[in-house]
Amino acid sequence: MDKFSEPIGNLIKQxxxxxxxxxxxxQRLTYYLLDTDDLQVEELANALLExxxxxxxxxxxxxxxxxxxxxxxxxxKRDHSTICVVEQPKDLFAMEKTGQYHxxxxxxxxxxxxxxxxxxxxxxxxxxLKHIGxxxxxxxxxxxxxxxxxxxxxxxxxxxxxxxGIKVTRISYGIPMGGDLEYYDNLxxxxxxxxxxxxxxxxxxxxxxxxx
Amino acid sequence: MDKFSEPIGNLIKQxxxxxxxxxxxxQRLTYYLLDTDDLQVEELANALLExxxxxxxxxxxxxxxxxxxxxxxxxxKRDHSTICVVEQPKDLFAMEKTGQYHxxxxxxxxxxxxxxxxxxxxxxxxxxLKHIGxxxxxxxxxxxxxxxxxxxxxxxxxxxxxxxGIKVTRISYGIPMGGDLEYYDNLxxxxxxxxxxxxxxxxxxxxxxxxx
Numbered sequence: 001m002d003k004f005s006e007p008i009g010n011l012i013k014q015x016x017x018x019x020x021x022x023x024x025x026x027q028r029l030t031y032y033l034l035d036t037d038d039l040q041v042e043e044l045a046n047a048l049l050e051x052x053x054x055x056x057x058x059x060x061x062x063x064x065x066x067x068x069x070x071x072x073x074x075x076x077k078r079d080h081s082t083i084c085v086v087e088q089p090k091d092l093f094a095m096e097k098t099g100q101y102h103x104x105x106x107x108x109x110x111x112x113x114x115x116x117x118x119x120x121x122x123x124x125x126x127x128x129l130k131h132i133g134x135x136x137x138x139x140x141x142x143x144x145x146x147x148x149x150x151x152x153x154x155x156x157x158x159x160x161x162x163x164x165g166i167k168v169t170r171i172s173y174g175i176p177m178g179g180d181l182e183y184y185d186n187l188x189x190x191x192x193x194x195x196x197x198x199x200x201x202x203x204x205x206x207x208x209x210x211x212x
Numbered sequence: 213m214d215k216f217s218e219p220i221g222n223l224i225k226q227x228x229x230x231x232x233x234x235x236x237x238x239q240r241l242t243y244y245l246l247d248t249d250d251l252q253v254e255e256l257a258n259a260l261l262e263x264x265x266x267x268x269x270x271x272x273x274x275x276x277x278x279x280x281x282x283x284x285x286x287x288x289k290r291d292h293s294t295i296c297v298v299e300q301p302k303d304l305f306a307m308e309k310t311g312q313y314h315x316x317x318x319x320x321x322x323x324x325x326x327x328x329x330x331x332x333x334x335x336x337x338x339x340x341l342k343h344i345g346x347x348x349x350x351x352x353x354x355x356x357x358x359x360x361x362x363x364x365x366x367x368x369x370x371x372x373x374x375x376x377g378i379k380v381t382r383i384s385y386g387i388p389m390g391g392d393l394e395y396y397d398n399l400x401x402x403x404x405x406x407x408x409x410x411x412x413x414x415x416x417x418x419x420x421x422x423x424x
Contacts, residue, residue: 004305005278011263014256019244025232031302032231033260034267034276035321041264044226045257048245051223052253055246064246066217090243093216182240 008034060131062107062124064089072105079103081138083131085157087111087145090182095143100190103141106131111149112156118149120156128157132164139167141193145180220246272343274319274336276301284317291315293350295343297369299323299357307355315353318343323361324368332368340369344376351379358385358403 004012008030015026033041057063058070065071072078082103086092092105108123132140140161144150158168171193216224220242227238245253269275270282277283284290294315298304304317320335344352352373356362370380385403387396396404 007263007266007278011259014259029230041260045260047223047226048253048257051219054219
């Protein structure tokens with residue numbers, strides 16, 4: 001479509017790159033922005049640049065924050081003997097919103113996904129081990145999403161941590177399989193947190209012929 | 213929600229101000245933008261500022277453009293004896309996309325709406341009259357939307373222009389192509405009925421034997 005002037009066409013193009021925003025929505029937003037006052041557009045542009053510039057990963061829990069260490073890691077009010085492991089920062093906020101959890105977090109920034117080719121090195125597992133080493137951790141609660149990749153990741157993390165003599169629990173299946181933490185209500189997430197169960201240690205294969 | 217750091221919270225707030233973008237979508241976009249590379253965010257921020265800075269209203273037709281007069285008004289290929297009056301720039305693009313119209317446009321940037329308190333001075337009627345005065349206009353096609361406000365505006369514009377001895381037409385109402393009678397409201401079906409046009413007669417088969 002060459003009907004748009006170059007600056008308008010470019011803004012539509014840039015907005016279309018955002019997830020869930022198609023060309024039609026991008027056009028609608030563009031016209032809205034052209035009609036609105038200059039200040040709002042400047043504020044939006046600045047918010048974009050500022051958020052990107054002033055947001056870093058906390059060196060302890062890997063969550064996005066404007067301070068390092070983040071407010072949660074540096075808070076004395078939090079229970080420093082528990083770590084809740086989540087996939088993404090948005091999952092941390094969903095958990096935090098319930099007001100039911102008072103321990104620390106660790107954000108993996110992804111999952112182990114053999115199909116998509118993401119291995120243990122693609123998520124913040126090294127930081128998690130470092131994090132556990134720095135505190136006197138009694139329990140690690142795994143709150144990855146109940147999807148195939150989330151399960152694979154949960155099992156991997158459990159296998160990694162259990163040998164350290166730390167209790168590893170998994171939030172319960174109060175959340176429907178295939179769901180995403182972000183979209184469930186506080187009660188459901190709270191229930192899942194309260195019903196957490198200790199993960200079973202992987203069963204050793206016992207060779208029956210060698211029993212004698 | 214104080215759970216978000218200030219730059220993140222601010223970006224969510226700014227994105228939530230856009231039409232059709234709620235808090236949840238704004239959060240999702242924010243996390244997407246934090247995860248994406250710096251360049252894309254800069255390009256988006258620049259596109260916002262550039263579009264706003266480099267887009268003005270064409271002084272003739274009032275459409276958004278990066279040149280003044282715009283490409284359409286200054287084109288010698290367009291028919292300068294016809295003006296199509298639309299409510300918004302997006303309507304102009306919808307019309308232009310058909311490739312069926314080769315005249316000029318005039319963008320009202322709104323409608324007359326007694327209920328919302330928008331009067332004739334709130335739309336670009338003065339510019340329309342100036343526009344008509346500058347060219348040798350034979351026909352004004354009114355293509356405001358078939359809503360109450362669109363109708364009020366169409367009638368007002370017609371009343372204003374008809375005394376100048378210019379033909380004023382209105383795009384027709386009816387059932388959209390591919391539409392199904394069952395799904396349209398009584399007003400639309402009544403309009404389609406009242407605006408019925410005579411079908412062209414099928415060419416008669418000329419019997420060569422009756423030529424004498």
